Amino acid sequence: MITVDQLRADVAADAVDNVIVAVPDLQGRLQGSRLDAHHFLDETLRSGFPACVYLLATDVDMNTGPGYALDAAAAGFGDMLLVPDLATLRRLPWDDGTALVIADARWPGGGPVPFAPRQVLRAQLDRLADRGLVALAGTELEFLLFTDTFQQAHARDYRDLAAATRHNVDYSLTGVTEIDPVVRRIRREMRRAGLRMESARGECHPGQYEMVFRYADALTTCDNHAVYKTGVRQIVTQEGLSVTFMAKYDAGEGNSCHVHLSLRHVDGTPVFTDGADAGTVIGDGRVDLAGMSPLMAHFVAGQLACLREFTLLQAPNVNSYKRLAPGAFAPTQVAWGRDNRTCPIRVVGVGDSLRIEHRVAGGDANPYTAVAAVLAAGLHGIDHELPLEPAVAGDASAVERPRLPASLAEAVRLWEASEAAQKAFGSDVVAHYAAAARAELDAFAATVTDWERRRGFERL
Missing domain, CATH: 3.10.20.70 (Glutamine synthetase, N-terminal domain)
Structure with a gap:
């Protein structure tokens, strides 16, 4: 800076x-x-x-x-x-x-x-400030890297592209050797642009990579996220490569954007652990809070209460829901768990680092609205002192739980009908983002896909 x-x-x-x-x-x-x-x-x-x-x-x-x-x-x-x-x-x-x-x-x-994404987030941060609270956030954004240029990818209709790595290179030190020069350049130049690097590694899908930057106040994190995404595209273009952040490029693992978030008092004091006592009574039932304060328990309960209705702000595109599918290593059920990656809300960390990891957003998410949705849901839980249900242990997809929206059409219907969304964001913002979703749906409905051609060209 x-x-x-x-x-x-x-x-x-x-x-x-x-x-x-x-x-x-x-x-x-x-x-x-x-x-x-x-x-x-x-x-x-x-x-x-x-x-x-x-x-x-x-x-x-x-x-x-x-x-x-x-x-x-x-x-x-x-x-x-x-x-x-x-x-x-x-x-x-x-x-x-x-x-x-x-x-x-x-x-x-x-x-x-009011419906500018940065203002949508500012409005939720202002609501926090009225309560003497600030939000700290970090995003973990994945992308797929290809050896084709963007021009070549376009000419091929984005099909049959060559991934920059050939195998699952999750945590691999040798499998990413060929892409080390470009990802090293990305890491170095992001630091020079003011982003603080924490970690970087290969991921599951061939060509997939993840970079994690140091948490900051929520607005700064979202600004840095936008700068990073823009910069990655420009850097790989200069290197004769291409990249996608779309949630689901093919049948393999999708690109996620996990959001880590915690609250503090304006004086910097953590509140997610303040006065916490495992087994504290929250609402009508006794829940093992795993070191969480009552405020954090209400915050997590708010995530569960609003998760289906606010999914639109985490998954804004038709393609987003191809990632949020059974067996796709992404959440499908409304649940929370302690260090449980099968849940959309994962509670992780200890002491001052205790936080939630919101695992619904994909690489295509708008960071400002995704973080705003987390804050609005948490405030809903705090303001209504919602009780927190027991955590899910094991595979959340195997538990009988309400399901996340299965499509953009379902998500926009839930968003428009949500009283919590109207109260937190206002009718203009709700209508504006619903209109954006319907524009996406209309464009998709008017498109003849490769699947339709393969299925019906000579057989129907």
Whole structure:
């Protein structure tokens, strides 16, 4: 990270000639413009930068339409204002002469755009702050690396691509040797961009890799996640490779994005372990809290209560639900467990590191809305002092439990009907993200798939 004064010095020394002002869109992608560095310092710092409102009302193909809380066409495709958050200002090591700053979306009158992903998260952080609490979060994001370029992958319709490793290289030290140069470059340049590396390793699917960065306050973590995802794509492009973060590329293991999260008092004191006593009575029943405080128990209970209704914010695409399927090493049932990776809510760590690991989101998730969903569910549990049911031991998929939504269509129906979502996020946000999901469903419904051709071309 750099200060404005450091940027001025870099610009004066001709080390930086442009500044990207970016806003996270509904898919969690950074969208924006490159500004002349002098113009950024002279004008944008003072007055912000205008950008079309449709950036926050489009599908992945940048198609917009009616149904969103903001109808961009009806609004004449006017502008919103991107106000740089200078705490995110940094040099981009993989983009010579370039700095990046993430911006908040505001209406021309100055108020925040409520359905902007960064604002959706800020709203939940504000609710926490009203209770004297802050959230710390970390994301574990997986990707698949291919030796084909993006252009080659596109020309092949993204089929028959060559994975950068040939086998399951989960925890392998030798199996990732061939990709070490590019992943080492990614690790090194992410550190230079201000991200603190914790660990990195190969994963189960051929070509799959995971990098874990140090936890931070929730907003910083999501900003870093967006920068990382953008940077990985740019770096592998420069290396003549390609990468995907989609939740399920093929029949093999999907890409996950596990979210680790804990709460603290504003003074930094942990609250998930504060006054904890195994066996504490929570609600009407006695539950072994495994070292959790009553507040954490309510927080976890809120996850279970809202999990089905909030899944849309964790799994926003048709493809997301191919990962959330039996036998896919991803959760399918509503359950929690102590260090149990078959549960969507895994309680892990001890003492000050006690936290939840939310395991529903895939690599395609928008980090801002995924984390906002965790916080909103937790606050629901705290505010209603929900009792926590016993933990699941063993394979959660083998236990008779409510099931996570099996499709995007089911998830959007649950989201729209959710009183908890209306209360936590507001009707405009609920409607906006429902419209985004329906746009995804409509696009998929209009597409003739390879499966349909193989099944029916000559036999139907």
